[in-house]
Amino acid sequence: MKRLLSFIGASTALLFSILGCKEDDKLMFDDSDPKVSFDKRYAGTLVDSVNYSFAFQSKDIITDTVQLPVRIIGLPRNTDRNIAIALSAGSTAKEGYHYKLENMVIPANASDGTVDVIFFRRAGLKDSVITGELKIIANADFKPGYDDNAVSAVLDRLTWRFTLTDKLEKPSIWDSYWKNLFGDYSNTKILFLTELLNYTNWNQGGLFPQDSNRMLAQARLGIYEYEKIHGPMIDENGNRVIIP
Amino acid sequence: MKINRLYYIIYLFLVVLLTFSCAKDEGNYSYTELVKVSFPEEKSDATIFIRQGEPLILSPQVAYDGDANDLSYEWFVYLNSASASYVQDSVLIARTKALNYTVSPDIFVLGENYKLTYKVTNNKTGIAAFRFYQLAVQDLFTQGWIFLEDRNGKADLSMILRNGTLYHDIYSGRNANYPIANPKGFSISPQSISDGVAQDGKKFYIVGANDAIELDGNTMKKRFDYAYLFFQAPASVKPEYIAWGGSVGNNLGLLINDGKLYPNMVGGFPGAKKFGAEMKSATHEYDYNLAPQHISGANYSDTYNVFVFDRLNRCFYAVTSSTMNAFDAASQNTALFDMNNVGLDLIKLDSSNVSTVRNAVMRSVDGTEAYLLQFRTTRTAAEPTINVAKQHLDAPGLAKAVDLSCSTLSPHIFYVSDSKLYRYEVTSNTYTVEYQLPSNESVSKIKFERHGYGQGLPRLIVATWNGNEGKVYYFKVSPTGAIQELDKTFGGFGKIIDLAYKY
Incomplete structure (x- = not known):
């Protein structure tokens, strides 16, 4: 009996030793949940928010474009992927009238993209300032990414704000x-x-x-x-x- | 019973082993003296100028008491310019005891600086000794005086190297397609300038009456034309003077076009730096006309870093990167003279034999009398005002002198009048005639070189013109300011307009 117990004990120890030699799986990034956020690594007022005025432009300028850098969390893919950006409630800007968004994609095989915000010089801007807050929202390709504030940024990395006017106003700075x-x-x-x-x-x-x-x-x-x-x-x- | 005996033997063995482990370690404190490699020759910090395609020969002495076969040798270099990366591989160029290497243009770029390391390794011990050399890749024109000449109405350059070798036609031979008419001035920045436009290094400029250029100081070829030196070139192109003022850490580019100052502020910030827009005088707005001269302060912390003179309003300004300021009442002792209204015309702004004092040699408005105004570049609690002295110069012909030069070792001013080389002594208000030049030669430039013959052994350089040929005279000067002898005479120049020292 004593010899049997010793044999069982030794066999169990040997078995565990053999099991302990199993190679671990490599710790790899889980790319099943890609995300996107505004790239505010070099955040100044330009990338964090923009106060845009047509008042400093000549009369023949009726549109202008501001570019918003975006960056993904995840791996590049071999197809273009769309980004969804929505206008927050409370904004006075009207999409398609005061502005429109173009190029809302992360190109194939890339980790970064640039969204174009195209502003329109509308007659009503002569005596008013409209505001807009753009938020990255989820779609089939991306979920919202980082929601913290980058260094020196006022807004989080999912939010970008603008004011638009054609009224001559003292610059805030x-x-x-x-x-x-x-x-x-x-x-x-x-x-x-x-x-x-x-x-x-x-x-x-x-x-x-x-x-x-x-x-x-x-x-x-x-x-x-x-x-x-x-x-x-x-x-x-x-x-x-x-x-x- | 047998098993118990076996246990007994094992326990006994272990006890014996433990007892042994308690032996006291006496230590071993006797060191073996290694035979070291050393370099008996005194280390030199002087830069070695090298040329592409030419041999670089170095034979440093190596002292080693052991077998010479124990040693191995390596010579390797890396780029040592201000803009060089901190992370770079060195390049091995030789494995011989003495270096005899043909400078390869694949490794050594013209105009760059390199650090050469000589590594001698004792293969037995693995210990290596190092000696370092500073290399600068240059063209022919390494170190010496460069002279701007007027040759038949066109600018040209000649150079006298430190060893006395003379080269003519330097500009015309390399820039035949870009002649500069009516040359007016030549300058080399005292410090390396990092402007984000050209390769870091000293700036060389040739100024003509209607055009000016930045010159590449290594190849002596035109680098930039006049308009390119500006963010926005002035409508009226009348260059008079381009130089760099200030001191280490606050270099300020000074370009005078049609009497107006255009500054160039450089520093450690990014972006291209060029000459900016016309600068405003704090007291006379744009109604001023600067003389094509400046004088700098001595140190970064000086109260005033750059002085210029207004020919129109006969006053000095203290120049900063954004304004030309008048001098505060608190900084002046106007009982001596008023920097804001000197009432005299400028002959020459120059250094003096006191490091913090600058000389302004002036003439009366009618051109008959000469005066010396001396002022400090900085204010202190002990010396709260910058004015030092104003004195009438009892020096024949000085008021009419084309050029003059102040000694930086003794209180003397050198100038030429009626072919006589005069030495005026400031402290005693007396003069002596030091040398008689040929009567058919008139002086076009004169320059005191503090270390012309080595530490504290000055040289006086006198450039003359006889109507056909320019000449350069090198005079040996004693540390106390006496002309000792005419050392050398160089001929074959055009009319010398300006000179600057390249190093």
Whole structure:
């Protein structure tokens, strides 16, 4: 009996030892559930949200396009895959009238795509600002991906917001950014600078020093030459336009 | 019984084994002295200039007391330019004790810097000793004075290398399809400039009356035309001066076109940097006219990094990357002179024998009297104002001098008048005639070279023109400022307009 128990014990130990030698399956990514989100790795105001104004464009510009980078979680496939983006409730923008979305695909064999948001210059924008919030939603190809906030982004990685207008408005970053260069804001000043510098991207800061220095020098010279011919430039508030 | 005996033997064996393991380790603290490899020659930090296709020969002494057959040798290089990747493989170029290598253009790119490593390995011990060399791949024109000449109304360059070898027709021979009429100036940036437009390195410019170019300092071929130097070229093309001011860490490009300043701000930020738009004077707006000169501060932290002079309003400005500022009342002692209104015309802005003091040699508006204005580049609690001195220069002909040069070792100003080489002493307000040049030669440029003959042994370079030929005189100068002797004379130049030292 004692010998039998010893035999059983030894056999069991040997069996477990043999079973323990089994090779583990490799830990591989499960690609059965692909997801997509806005690519905000280099998030600034441009990729996180856009305040777009046609007011700085010439009259013949009636559409403009902003591109939204998107990136998938999962492996590339050999066919194009669609992305679904919906307008959130509460938005005042109307799809197909104020804007439309194109190129909502992740191309075959790619991990990234670029969605085009095409804005339309409508008459009503002259005296109003409309807003839109775009959200990535699930479809047959993708579920919504990361819903956290990328570094320096205000919105999560499934959301992108825009405002659209044709009304001349003080850019939201004027006081924090442009005022250091060009002084106090006025509509007259920004229209003058837009034409002089051939620059329209007033809602975005972060210029490199050589570019901001050049723009400032051009602006100073421009207002000087204007005044030589026309005298002081007076803004809509009755103040002289000064570039410090 | 038999099994018990077997257990007994095993236990006894283990006890004996345990007892052995308790033996005290006495340690072994005697070291074997390894025979080391060393390099008895003093290490040199000097850059070795090499040329593609030419031999690079190095025979460093190796000291080793053992069998020489124990040693193996490797020579390998890697790119050592500012823009080089931190992650790069070295290239093995030889496995010999002495290096005799033909510089391959497949490995060594013209204009780049490389670090050459000599590795000597003791194969018995595996220990290696290293010696490093700095290499710079250059064309013929490695180090020396470059002279801008007017040859029949067109710009050309000549160069005198450090060893005295003279080359003429450098520009015309390489840029026959791009002549520059009526040459006005030539400059080399004191520091390497990283502008995101061209290869990092020193900037070379030739300025003519109606055109200017950036030159590739290695090939001596035109790199960029004038308009390309700007973000937006000025409507009126009248280049007068292109140079780089400031000091390490705050280099500022200075381009004067038609008397107006166009700055170029560079730094560690991305993007292309070029000359920007016309700069505004804080006091005279655009109603100014700059002299084609500047003088820089000594250090990054100086109060004022770049000074320029306004010919129209007869004042100095302190230049920053975005403005030309007047000098604060608090920074001035106007009892000496007023930087914002000197009331004199500028002859020359130059350094002085005090590192933080700059000289402005001026003439009265009627052109008859000469003055020296001295000012500091920085303010301190002990010296809160920058004005140092203003003195009338009792120096014959100085007010009419075409050019002059201030010593950076002694309080002297060198100039030529009526073919006489004068040395004016600032401290005593006296002068001496140091040398008589041929009477048919007039001076076009004069330059004091602080280390012309090595550390603290200066050289004075005088360029003359006799109507047909330009000449260059090298004078040996004592550390105390006396002209010791005429060392060398070089001929065959056109009319020398400007000069700059390439290194």
